[in-house]
Amino acid sequence: MNLPRPSSKTDLRSRFKQIWGYDDFRSPQGEIVETLLSQKDALIIMPTGGGKSICFQLPALMQTGLTLVVSPLVALMENQVQELRQRRLPAALLHSELSAPQRKQVLWAIEAQQLRLLYLSPETLLSASVWQRLWDPRLQINGIILDEAHCLAQWGDTFRPAYYRLGAVRSALLQHKPAGTRIAIAAFTATADPQTQQTIERVLQLQDPQVFRLNPYRSNLSLTVQTVQTPRGRRDQLLKLIQSQLKQSGLVYVRTRRDSEELSEWLRQRGYKTAAYHAGLGASDRRRIEQAWLTDALQFVVCTCAFGMGVNKANVRWIVHFHAPFLLSEYVQEIGRAGRDGKPAKALMLVSGWLDSDDQQRWKFFETQARSQQQTAQKLIKKLPQQGNVNEVAKQFKESTIALSLLQSLGRLTWSDPFHYTIHATDSAQTANSSNSTQPMRDYLKTRECRWGFLLRAFGFENEAMSFKCGRCDRCRV
Template sequence: MQSIDAWENVKLAFQNIWGYSDFRPPQGEIVRALLKQQDALIVMPTGGGKSICFQLPALLQTGLTIVVSPLVALMENQVQELREKGLPAGMLHGELGKSDRAATLKAIESGKLRLLYLSPETLLSKPVWERISQPQVQINGLILDEAHCLVQWGETFRPAYRRLGAVRSALLKSKAEGSQIAIAAFTATADPVTQTTLERVLQLRSPQKFLINPYRPNLKLQVKTICTPRGRRKQLLKFIQSHPQKSGLVYVRTRKDSEELAEWLQKQGLSTAAYHAGLTPKVRRTLEGDWLHGKLQFVVCTCAFGMGINKPDVRWIAHFHPPLLLSEYVQEIGRAGRDGKVAEALMLVSEPTGWLDPEDKQRQQFFQSQELKQRQIAQQLSDRLPSQGNIEAVCRQFPQGEIALSLLHGTGQVQWQDPFHYILNRAAVTQKITQNLAVQRMNQYMTTKQCRWQFILESFGFSVEAKSLGKGCGYCDHC
């Protein structure tokens, strides 16, 4: 238990760095848990001030806190903000210049950094792993930011996520006796299944849980069924025009979609641009700045946009295509109305049969068939993989090796001894695949007649809060 004086110093540091007089619940409790080196699982709505909860403890301790982040844009935004305050934060990613990379690696060795942002792939790369494993490099904590990405992307798209649970024990082998490394997972959306997966994969030890429901009474939800691709564009245009000069975001699912739709909307006289991960870092930063400062009314973006970007006055979000998962949807609508004023979220969906506009159905079927194909390859490969070995050798021999090991880890057939060596147990009972259930939940949301906020709250395990809304929220198209 921290003394009152020590806690006053924590609050003073918070005030000096961020200018706030006190924490918002449950920020203070989370900061206390991390300062005590306790594992934690934090589910807080977008805009709830999650990053401060791990940045402050990191800055108050000697040693390094590693922040695993899924997107370069997200790392750059957070590190830039910290550096502008003169705080010792660094990042490593593939788009970094050689001299910046060398300077950051040197800063790790000399103990000059308090926060290091990187992706799971960079964390497990040889140059980084060698440096953080050095006995003199003190590691205080491993923070998983946007932790839902481990579940959404970890099996097929970003398999390195599945090896993060072996990081702590491997690092502690090279550290002084009695060293501790706390692990904390932060996300805005995690249903009970996702929470269980995070606990299991990250090997959290009796984690402190802070679960805040995503309900936002200022956010009005609407789902509109459209019958043709032309009708979809017209509905979107009508929605945007009903919010003249108001800041917003249009979400699409692919890079190609973002470019084609942005071009069409520009021809309608609207101030917009396409944003996706295929653009250069310089172009992405320019577009973010133009949107943040009102030079662009909105951007037509993939899920690569918005994580960690704080713009309080976003008045509307439009989903031109429905997201595959309800958790993605809640993440993306959460970027609107952070200032507490009324905001709207519209999702456009094809009529359920798919006869007149098969786009949504085809998109979902493609996603599911790709995933099924990868699972089949993984099962076939499991018979050919050595029963134990290292990931480097497997990847050299089998192009799909890393994804196969990741999928087999998801079904309980692979155990990681450390982040680079595995044991395969073919006789293990395979666990149920839950991604398809999550896809079904999204489909149910699109067609439900229930209050939409009640549906979301129930889906994320907040049944009591859903009941407290009584006959409905009064803020969605069903209420």
């Protein structure tokens, strides 16, 4: 479907209804669509379930040329592309789990300029076979969308060094495009505190971006943190909530693959329709579990953070964090799975009392791991060539891509293109900003103020947070 660019807001709404069936946009969807159609850079912070994907899908479909959507998870990409294809819209995805014939077919579609939307991971975007096709002067590229942009700022075991090279993509592509070509960059996320926003703008090299910020508050979602004294008490409280929900759909979040498998098995033995979901499963198993949950063949899934982003189910009535997440951004993302239909929903977090040290051990491991990662990178920095090709250097030095990212976060490295870097000497001692501090989450667990008021303040909505009381969280109900 190759739709002409709309000439008015009325025409824009008409196209919107033609494709998705909605009569009008939710604020500020219309303004975001107009911004991207004008090929201006943008930073968009909207709550989970706020309709972010439509904001970049509609402009992409209304223009001749290709829009690249950089996304962190295969499941997220597959769900969005599947919905687009069901509407017979020209979208495709590339990821490491595709078969050789499938990958070849998508690469051919890029060359033939048959696509309007191409979903891919940052690593796939920078792979040789894809990059070779993207810089073809004949291929029109309108924009680069970074979905779930908060992932760019999170260090630790899930850190993706390729994110830090994305800021050099636009200028490198423009060198191979006709004079006057414009490529806009837009970053979308549901959770970005002020520091993360600055990191996103800096790393992506956004140019005078239009910023759209909606606070994360969901009036239909009640938040509760409950202390449990023993592992048995934790399981008892989980069962109590599940039993109170009368077989309604939910999710149970745990920290590790082992936790998901052991807890799901324990719950199945008690007659519940559930399954374990984590990154260690094969693609077919993940899709099967997702589909079973979406169609209510499973009442709930016991999952790690690998589950959730991009999985759209409106009638989720409850979320349980069996273990506390380490980061506030992770927490807000995950509770955002509940109540997307606007009806009342619950989010319960279980935390250890003094008789159970498991939570403290998990937090300590996470903090040690993140600190160790940066310490290793700091030691390696002294061995790296001052200039080089990242792919060649990575063959010689393990963990070099993380070290280069750290240097960039310190302002000591620039990319001439996404593959070639230069390290700059400096006399000043600097430390990297980290979005991985667990202290905000620790403070959230202990706060005496309204849970939602705390979250509003943590994510930079100071005015809205003043004297805020949701009336539904455990603190407001005291």
